[in-house]
Amino acid sequence: MDTLMLSRIQFGANISFHILFPTITIALGWVLLFFKLRFNATGDKKWMAAYGFWVKVFALSFAMGVVSGITMSFQFGTNWPGFMETVGNIAGPLLAYEVLTAFFLEAVFLGIMLFGFSRVPGWLHTTATFLVAFGTTMSAFWIIVLNSWMHTPQGFEMRDGIAFATDWSAIIFNPSMPYRFMHMMLASGLTVAFLIAGLSAFRWLLGDRSDGLRAALKTGVFLGAMLIPVQIVMGDLHGLNTLEHQPQKVAAMEGNWETGPNIPLILFAMPDEEARENRMEIGIPNMASIILKHKADGIVPGLNDFVTEDGEVLHPPVAPVFWSFRIMIATGIAMLLLSWTAAILMLRKRRGPDALPKIMLLAMVPMAFSGWVATLAGWYTTEIGRQPWLVQGVMTTEMAVADVPVPFVATTLTAYLAIYVLLLTAYIGVLFFLARKAVTGDVPRSRTPQSGEAMARQVPAE
Amino acid sequence: MELFGDPAQWLPFTFAALMGVSILVYVVLDGFDLGVGVLFPFATDDEKDTMVASIGPFWDANETWLVLAIGLLLVAFPSAHGTILTALYLPVAIMLIGLILRGVAFEFRVKAPTPHKATWNWLFFAGSLMTSLSQGFMLGKYVMGLESTLGTWAFAMITAVFLTVAYSFIGACWLILKTEYTLQAKSVDWAKGGIWGLVLGLGAVSLATPLVSPRIFDKWFTYPEIFVLAPLPILSGIVVLLMWRSLLRLPNATDAGARTPFLYAITLFILAFGGLAYSFYPYVVPEKLTIYEAASAPESLFIILVGTVFVLPMIAGYTALAYTVFKGKAAELRYD
Numbered sequence: 025m026d027t028l029m030l031s032r033i034q035f036g037a038n039i040s041f042h043i044l045f046p047t048i049t050i051a052l053g054w055v056l057l058f059f060k061l062r063f064n065a066t067g068d069k070k071w072m073a074a075y076g077f078w079v080k081v082f083a084l085s086f087a088m089g090v091v092s093g094i095t096m097s098f099q100f101g102t103n104w105p106g107f108m109e110t111v112g113n114i115a116g117p118l119l120a121y122e123v124l125t126a127f128f129l130e131a132v133f134l135g136i137m138l139f140g141f142s143r144v145p146g147w148l149h150t151t152a153t154f155l156v157a158f159g160t161t162m163s164a165f166w167i168i169v170l171n172s173w174m175h176t177p178q179g180f181e182m183r184d185g186i187a188f189a190t191d192w193s194a195i196i197f198n199p200s201m202p203y204r205f206m207h208m209m210l211a212s213g214l215t216v217a218f219l220i221a222g223l224s225a226f227r228w229l230l231g232d233r234s235d236g237l238r239a240a241l242k243t244g245v246f247l248g249a250m251l252i253p254v255q256i257v258m259g260d261l262h263g264l265n266t267l268e269h270q271p272q273k274v275a276a277m278e279g280n281w282e283t284g285p286n287i288p289l290i291l292f293a294m295p296d297e298e299a300r301e302n303r304m305e306i307g308i309p310n311m312a313s314i315i316l317k318h319k320a321d322g323i324v325p326g327l328n329d330f331v332t333e334d335g336e337v338l339h340p341p342v343a344p345v346f347w348s349f350r351i352m353i354a355t356g357i358a359m360l361l362l363s364w365t366a367a368i369l370m371l372r373k374r375r376g377p378d379a380l381p382k383i384m385l386l387a388m389v390p391m392a393f394s395g396w397v398a399t400l401a402g403w404y405t406t407e408i409g410r411q412p413w414l415v416q417g418v419m420t421t422e423m424a425v426a427d428v429p430v431p432f433v434a435t436t437l438t439a440y441l442a443i444y445v446l447l448l449t450a451y452i453g454v455l456f457f458l459a460r461k462a463v464t465g466d467v468p469r470s471r472t473p474q475s476g477e478a479m480a481r482q483v484p485a486e
Numbered sequence: 487m488e489l490f491g492d493p494a495q496w497l498p499f500t501f502a503a504l505m506g507v508s509i510l511v512y513v514v515l516d517g518f519d520l521g522v523g524v525l526f527p528f529a530t531d532d533e534k535d536t537m538v539a540s541i542g543p544f545w546d547a548n549e550t551w552l553v554l555a556i557g558l559l560l561v562a563f564p565s566a567h568g569t570i571l572t573a574l575y576l577p578v579a580i581m582l583i584g585l586i587l588r589g590v591a592f593e594f595r596v597k598a599p600t601p602h603k604a605t606w607n608w609l610f611f612a613g614s615l616m617t618s619l620s621q622g623f624m625l626g627k628y629v630m631g632l633e634s635t636l637g638t639w640a641f642a643m644i645t646a647v648f649l650t651v652a653y654s655f656i657g658a659c660w661l662i663l664k665t666e667y668t669l670q671a672k673s674v675d676w677a678k679g680g681i682w683g684l685v686l687g688l689g690a691v692s693l694a695t696p697l698v699s700p701r702i703f704d705k706w707f708t709y710p711e712i713f714v715l716a717p718l719p720i721l722s723g724i725v726v727l728l729m730w731r732s733l734l735r736l737p738n739a740t741d742a743g744a745r746t747p748f749l750y751a752i753t754l755f756i757l758a759f760g761g762l763a764y765s766f767y768p769y770v771v772p773e774k775l776t777i778y779e780a781a782s783a784p785e786s787l788f789i790i791l792v793g794t795v796f797v798l799p800m801i802a803g804y805t806a807l808a809y810t811v812f813k814g815k816a817a818e819l820r821y822d
Contacts, residue, residue: 079821084593090546091589095582097556102575105568108560113786116561120790123550123557124797131550132804135543136811139819144811188783426572436579443583447590454597 028425030433031103038096041444045089047399050164051216052082053157060153073236077462083138106424111187115170122166130159172201174415176269203262210255215395220244222392223459225385232463241377248363267316271325273409276345278312283326287312295342340411352401355394498781501562510759512551514752519545521657523588523614533669540664540816563780566770573632577620584616622649629695631772651683659748664816674736688758695765702765722757725750
């Protein structure tokens with residue numbers, strides 16, 4: 025493999041690993057704030073029990089997100105110097121605002137949020153929780169702005185091959201930003217909802233019937249049931265936005281080669297880029313036209329429109345986009361079925377989690393990570409779907425890659441992959457370990473020497 | 487924008503200054519928490535818990551300064567960012583893997599099943615060591631003008647060791663300030679043992695820089711600059727002596743002067759950094775690219791500057807708040 029492909033795999037592996045954790049922390053921050061506010065309002069200890077368990081998951085996920093994020097900021101330079109050299113005038117300020125308005129906010133207040141409950145006044149702890157949640161959301165906002173601009177760039181002009189900003193509000197509020205941002209926020213909400221439901225179901229199956237667990241399980245199921253229909257509508261709107269600005273991506277998602285009316289919705293096919301056709305195609309007649317154009321004879325763009333006369337392919341690789349999209353949709357449907365059935369059962373008999381049959385709880389456990397699957401599949405759809413462009417219509421991915429020797433990239437890629445496998449295994453293992461520990465009661469605390477001034481500071485000053 | 491004259495002049499200078507400050511703050515702050523990690527093998531298991539407790543609430547924000555520094559390089563001097571980071575490809579990768587390992591070890595060592603704790607403790611040490619060594623290596627390569635020869639490689643290996651010792655030194659000073667009893671006494675010994683690394687490291691870089699670059703040599707050793715700049719090395723020497731004296735007085739019954747070594751260590755880092763910054767200005771890629779040639783468009787820099795001016799004081803403010811909340815001797819970190 026060449027440096028370009030290895031660098032792409034490396035960045036893809038990095039960003040895939042990274043996004044798993046912000047996807048959790050963005051929404052989990054707000055869920056923790058919800059727990060804290062419920063506690064403030066009711067004084068019911070169960071909310072702090074839920075807070076206490078999930079803040080540990082938050083801390084762990086946050087650390088994973090921070091360290092994998094640092095890696096990415098360096099890879100811009102080590103592997104993709106052409107990116108910043110060409111569009112640095114636009115990407116730079118957006119990244120700078122992310123660091124300034126989000127990173128510091130979340131990093132500094134995280135300490136108070138995690139370890140400050142008995143050290144600071146209640147209002148300050150609540151404020152710290154809010155600021156961390158707000159910081160993670162702002163961070164997501166700036167990154168999505170930059171990412172969306174790479175899909176739908178505007179508000180700039182090219183001078184001597186370098187992009188110069190001409191209109192910052194056009195850059196920030198570029199056409200795909202609102203859709204992508206909302207789609208991602210909802211994805212984060214769903215990931216957290218199913219993670220909470222799944223880990224709570226795991227504890228329930230081990231015999232935990234504590235009030236804190238009931239509160240968390242209900243929060244997870246109802247949050248999931250509320251968000252999934254909104255996400256389906258949002259996803260559709262995002263798709264229509266993509267159709268307008270990046271028709272070649274939609275053509276790949278649909279597996280449609282020729283532009284025309286009455287295009288079927290393909291459920292299964294093996295897209296063959298050599299022959300430029302689908303094999304083993306099974307589809308619903310006219311459905312793609314109806315979804316995308318709201319009428320049976322609506323014209324849907326085809327991939328063959330994006331091949332130049334001298335044979336240069338300007339559309340993305342079809343099979344990965346086609347399949348990622350279907351995995352995302354299938355996961356979404358599974359989420360809809362599970363969360364709505366669980367929510368209806370819990371509401372109808374008014375018995376809360378007691379109304380859930382064991383098989384349903386068993387299904388919830390693997391679904392704890394359904395949000396990860398859908399989020400990754402969705403990002404693969406949109407990012408592979410942007411190829412061969414790095415910034416749509418402005419520069420190709422190939423133009424940005426660094427001239428680093430193949431063995432260097434191969435070495436670092438291998439090292440990163442090994443570490444990611446190790447950490448992901450450890451992470452999932454620890455989530456279930458924490459859940460088991462919560463059922464059996466906490467093991468004794470770490471024996472930090474407690475003496476003198478350190479001890480004195482632990483006693484509340486009243 | 488025209489307020490201070492030509493924006494193509496003052497904006498790159500301002501951003502170089504901001505980047506310099508971020509690197510300095512990073513080196514001091516993450517320097518002490520990396521140093522604490524490097525000292526791990528010398529501590530007992532109970533002491534390790536206290537050591538982590540002393541940096542637990544801070545490490546995350548400390549590392550954010552690295553993101554800011556590299557971010558400023560990225561946004562303000564995009565072409566320099568590419569040149570420097572591709573030249574340092576492998577040490578950067580080692581540093582990142584080190585940062586990943588130590589960052590997650592903070593969490594895993596207390597959340598994973600108890601039998602795994604020793605492994606995570608070891609990874610915390612290994613990650614801190616990899617990060618410190620590779621940063622020192624990069625410093626050496628940078629001083630040598632990013633050239634790749636056997637000589638520059640050897641020099642970079644030496645700076646790698648010295649910077650690691652310097653980090654453990656400031657880490658030990660931090661522990662003197664944050665701990666009590668046996669661990670504090672141990673930290674005083676660690677600091678005494680580490681001071682040589684600091685002195686040799688400073689000496690090596692100070693001697694090598696002017697020898698490698700005639701330009702830097704002229705900058706330091708011409709009349710009248712030599713008289714203006716002479717205080718820098720002289721001050722450093724005095725600070726080292728004062729630091730040694732303050733270490734001899736510790737530990738003591740009233741804990742008097744427990745923060746003095748840490749403050750002196752910061753002073754020394756500032757002096758050393760000031761000397762380096764003076765040597766390399768106006769180059770951002772040594773001898774190849776000046777900050778004025780590498781800078782982004784003034785319009786983009788100005789947009790960032792507006793945000794920075796508003797936000798940096800706020801960051802300073804809430805960082806101070808965090809250090810106030812967790813001031814005093816390190817106590818067990820607990821979520822409730």
